[in-house]
Amino acid sequence: MENYDSPFSHIPVALIVVYCLIILVCIVAMWKIYTKAGKPGWASIIPIYNIIVLLEIVGKPVWWFLLFFIPCVNFVFIIWTYNLLSKSFGKSEGFTVGLLLLGVVFFPILGFGNAVYLGPAAKEANAANRFGADDYQKPFDDTPQA
Numbered sequence: 724m725e726n727y728d729s730p731f732s733h734i735p736v737a738l739i740v741v742y743c744l745i746i747l748v749c750i751v752a753m754w755k756i757y758t759k760a761g762k763p764g765w766a767s768i769i770p771i772y773n774i775i776v777l778l779e780i781v782g783k784p785v786w787w788f789l790l791f792f793i794p795c796v797n798f799v800f801i802i803w804t805y806n807l808l809s810k811s812f813g814k815s816e817g818f819t820v821g822l823l824l825l826g827v828v829f830f831p832i833l834g835f836g837n838a839v840y841l842g843p844a845a846k847e848a849n850a851a852n853r854f855g856a857d858d859y860q861k862p863f864d865d866t867p868q869a
Contacts, residue, residue: 749827752834756780760811760840781807782843811845812838 754764757776766776771788778787781804790800806819812833821829832838 752831755834
């Protein structure tokens with residue numbers, strides 16, 4: 724019987740453990756993001772369905788899912804979706820850049836940090852409030868508006 728070498732035999736075990744821990748942290752962070760947005764956390768680990776739920780979180784129609792399959796167009800819509808995600812949690816465009824370039828750091832910040840889900844129209848709501856609109860109300864505020 725021949726002695727076969729594993730394709731992973733040259734990779735140290737510690738590196739594999741660290742990689743698995745990073746993946747686990749990212750999965751738990753996405754779970755927390757979905758939970759903060761009022762969606763079931765398990766939806767973040769189901770392929771394809773997680774994108775559909777993410778589109779619901781950012782307030783875009785489900786048919787946008789098809790745009791993620793068009794080459795070159797998908798990059799634009801991924802960036803747009805991440806921007807809407809950061810805006811829905813009250814973050815800036817700089818946070819969007821962080822989500823795109825260092826997602827392994829910024830998704831846990833969004834999930835485990837003190838960011839509050841403000842809804843898909845958080846940018847418009849904050850802009851209206853900054854300009855003195857009297858009819859501004861937080862999306863999840865149960866108190867009646869005066």
